[in-house]
Amino acid sequence: MSSITATSAPAGTATKRVPAPYWNPYLAGFGLGLVLLAAYLIAGRGLGATGAFSSVAAWLANLVSPENAQASAVHARYLESGSPATAWLVWLLIGSFIGAAVSGYMAGRTSLTIERGPSITDNQRLVLALVGGIIAGVGAKIARGCTSGQALTGAAVLNAGSLVFMGAVFVAGYAVAWLFARKEWL
Amino acid sequence: MFPLSSTMELTQATTLGLALVIGLGFGFFLEKAGFGSTRKLAAVFYFYDMAVVKVMFTAIVTAMVGIFILSSAGALDLAELYIEPSNYPAAIIGGIVFGVGFIVGGYCPGTSLAAAATGKIDGWVFIAGIFIGSYAYAEFLSGFDTWLAASATPDVTLSSLTGIPMGWFVLLFIGFLALAGWGMSLAEKKFAGLRP
Numbered sequence: 210m211s212s213i214t215a216t217s218a219p220a221g222t223a224t225k226r227v228p229a230p231y232w233n234p235y236l237a238g239f240g241l242g243l244v245l246l247a248a249y250l251i252a253g254r255g256l257g258a259t260g261a262f263s264s265v266a267a268w269l270a271n272l273v274s275p276e277n278a279q280a281s282a283v284h285a286r287y288l289e290s291g292s293p294a295t296a297w298l299v300w301l302l303i304g305s306f307i308g309a310a311v312s313g314y315m316a317g318r319t320s321l322t323i324e325r326g327p328s329i330t331d332n333q334r335l336v337l338a339l340v341g342g343i344i345a346g347v348g349a350k351i352a353r354g355c356t357s358g359q360a361l362t363g364a365a366v367l368n369a370g371s372l373v374f375m376g377a378v379f380v381a382g383y384a385v386a387w388l389f390a391r392k393e394w395l
Numbered sequence: 396m397f398p399l400s401s402t403m404e405l406t407q408a409t410t411l412g413l414a415l416v417i418g419l420g421f422g423f424f425l426e427k428a429g430f431g432s433t434r435k436l437a438a439v440f441y442f443y444d445m446a447v448v449k450v451m452f453t454a455i456v457t458a459m460v461g462i463f464i465l466s467s468a469g470a471l472d473l474a475e476l477y478i479e480p481s482n483y484p485a486a487i488i489g490g491i492v493f494g495v496g497f498i499v500g501g502y503c504p505g506t507s508l509a510a511a512a513t514g515k516i517d518g519w520v521f522i523a524g525i526f527i528g529s530y531a532y533a534e535f536l537s538g539f540d541t542w543l544a545a546s547a548t549p550d551v552t553l554s555s556l557t558g559i560p561m562g563w564f565v566l567l568f569i570g571f572l573a574l575a576g577w578g579m580s581l582a583e584k585k586f587a588g589l590r591p
Contacts, residue, residue, distance in 0.1 A: 231435075234449035235576075237428035241450060242457025244420040249462060251413050253398030254477035256421055258504035259529065266530040282541045283533035300411045304418020305425070305505065306512045312426035313513030321514045324433045324501075327591045338433075338517040341500015342507065342524015343531070345493050349504060350532040352489025353479055353543070356503040357421075359486075361451065363479055365458035367553040367564055370481025377490025382498045386440035390498050394437040395591055 229316040245365055252297065255362025258305070259349040260298040268293045283350070326394040337393060397471040422509060431509035433501035433517060434591075440498055442586035445579035456565075456572050463565045473561075480547035500524060 231237070248255050267287035270278040278284040293299045313319045325334035349355040352374050354363070360378065363371020386394070396402060405413070428450040429435040438444035465471035497503050502510060502521045510518025532540070554561045 231429035231446065232427045234428060234446040235453050237424055238450035238453025239457050241421070241424040241428065241454035242461070244417060244424060245454060245458040246461040247420070248417050249458065249476055250397040250465070250471065251399050251417065252410070253400040253475050255458075256417070256505075258508065259525065262504070262526050262529045263533065266526060266533055270530070270533065281533045281537040283537045287533075295407060295411065297410065297414045300414035301418040301421070302508065304415040304420075305422030306418075306508050307415075308419035308422025308424075309426040309431060309509035309512035310422070311419075312423045313431060313509075316427075318426075318431070319513045321516065323516045324510070325517065326434065326437070334517055335520050338500050338502070338520040339524045339527075341496045341498075341502070342521035342526075343496070343528040344524075345496025345500055345503060345521075346525035346528020347532050347536075348489050348491070348493030348496050348528075349525070350489070350529055350536070350540070351543070352486055352493060353482075353547075355493065355505070356451075356497075357505040359479065361454060364455045365462060366473075366476060366478055367459070367561065368478050368481065369551045369553055369556055370479065370483065370486045370547075372553070373481075373483055374486040374490040374493075377487045378494040378497065381491040381494030382440055385495050385498045386437070390437075390440075393499075394434070394501075395441060395589060 226317040228318045241361075242365075245361060248362075249365070255358070255365065256301065257298050257354065257358030257362065258302060259346070259355045259358060261293070261296065261302040262346065263287050263350070264290075264293040264296045264299055326392075328392050328395065397465060398475050401472070401475040421505070422512065425505060425509045426513065430506040431513045431515065431518070433510060433515070436503075436506060437498065437501055438590075441589045442582040443588075443590045445583055449576060449579060452572050452575060456568050459565055459568060463561055467562070478550050478552065480544075480549040481551040482543055482547035485543050485547070496528075 245255055263283065264287050267278060267284040270284045271288055278288060290296065323331045323334055325331065352359055359371045360375040364375060399405065425431065429446055435444060436447055439447045462471060466473045500521045502518060504525050507518045507521040507525065511522055553564050
């Protein structure tokens with residue numbers, strides 16, 4: 210009897226929506242590739258995610274102290290190309306946010322959560338996310354691009370530096386994953 | 396004919412509108428592929444779910460084939476495409492640092508955005524981290540950055556380095572994708588037990 214009640218729970222008790230499965234990776238990759246191709250055909254350049262952060266950082270630094278901002282070659286370079294409101298990469302990033310939000314919402318994947326490995330706490334996860342974000346931010350600036358602006362965008366046009374970057378990312382990622390980060394994720 | 400940016404006079408509003416539209420597509424497919432999930436991203440490093448690498452390689456090969464066909468047909472001028480100047484020490488050091496941040500933080504910049512857009516608090520925190528990182532870089536490493544820019548070589552591609560036409564590399568990448576796809580499906584079976 211108990212198995213019957215368990216399997217035929219009355220409608221309405223299971224209100225939590227089951228998220229739709231992710232797409233087949235080759236199909237999603239094909240779509241992503243067409244977007245990258247479109248970026249090249251329209252703008253003559255690929256995608257990018259990190260540049261927008263630098264643009265906003267430079268704008269903020271300039272608000273706080275224009276002299277200080279001009280003293281940094283990096284801030285100065287981004288300030289020279291204008292306000293973040295007119296930056297290609299900033300609008301690209303705004304679009305990406307909306308596109309991901311729409312996709313996630315349609316698939317029932319939107320919920321306020323902290324996603325983490327099973328062996329750490331929520332607070333540990335947030336600290337690691339912040340530290341990882343800072344490290345990745347610095348790395349992307351050194352390499353002049355991230356997985357979007359270097360790896361994806363550069364590899365599609367056989368950019369030698371981008372392919373070297375992609376190799377280094379994977380080598381470091383696998384090394385740290387197996388040597389230090391197993392408890393974080395497994 | 397292509398890229399439009401060099402054959403047409405686009406107003407700033409049009410250009411930024413196009414950036415928004417391209418971004419919409421970028422974010423949409425990232426999320427559909429599962430890139431908004433930190434565990435799906437980390438899974439790649441433990442081999443039990445290689446979807447993220449499959450997506451990435453497929454995207455690269457798709458765009459590469461499109462660029463090659465259109466340029467061979469004369470519809471796209473390769474010389475007008477922006478190619479980030481190559482600096483190998485920067486690519487290696489930056490790549491290593493970035494890779495560490497990727498596995499520790501569980502995202503890269505684009506994917507943290509997809510995560511944040513679907514309500515992941517850890518995605519928002521990672522974004523805050525990237526912002527702090529890029530701000531700190533501009534404040535403390537601007538001398539290094541000037542050196543990097545000065546010592547980078549523009550327009551270095553595998554074709555320009557080796558003299559082998561792009562078409563052969565396109566074939567090589569297609570073959571590599573097929574082989575890697577097969578290898579990844581084997582790895583996923585072998586490491587299935589690691590899935591938490």
